[in-house]
Amino acid sequence: MVRCKSRYLLCEVNMPNRNSLLPLREGAIAQALREAVARAHVKYLNALTGMVFLRCLKSYYRLIWSALPFITSISIDNRGQKVPCFLNCLHVGGTIRTCQKFLIRYNTQQLHRMLPQCKSEEERQEIRQAILSTTNLSYKRPEKASDDEVESDEGEE
Incomplete structure (x- = not known):
């Protein structure tokens, strides 16, 4: 039998008013964590076609890729209504x-x-x-692009 190693992060929730901690639930922390991951990794979503671009560091893309089959439903509104689904990875690219x-x-x-x-x-x-x-789409790169407009994956390791 193989032992599964885990890592645990010990975090402290700091709020200006300590009384605000009383109604805090585990679900609220989990939801905040999910939203932070979504902001950091989901770069594009087209609800009409169902296509989504996910961005992650090069060294972690296999971890994200391996987690995709475990997504079996998506919450579509704030009331917790979930729709069954699965994510199929079509392509892995550098840019x-x-x-x-x-x-x-x-x-x-x-x-x-x-x-x-x-x-x-x-x-x-x-x-x-x-x-x-x-x-008929063209791929012309802007002649003078600022650093904010050009995105590079070099050095992401």
Whole structure:
């Protein structure tokens, strides 16, 4: 039998008014931690397509990747309503730009798969137009980009 090693972080909750600690619950700490992780790691979410970009340090991407199958539901509102789901990792890239390029190729492939299933000529035309719009995108880099606009993954280890 293999022993599973754990690490524990001992943290102190500091508030200006100590009486504010009385109604504090474990769930509130867990929710605050989840929100902080979401702010730090979720870079883009498209609710219409269900695509999300997650950002993490290069040395930790396998840890995040291995945790994805354990996400079985997502809370969609503040009332705690959960929807069953799963996350499928389509691509691992070094920059947002490479992920965007992969997403364009992936969407084009999906549209080509949808084309034979169209029932009317109008649907076919819409999908053909969508294919053309994804293939006509240009990747011109701004000539003078500030440090805030250019994102680099070098040195993230």
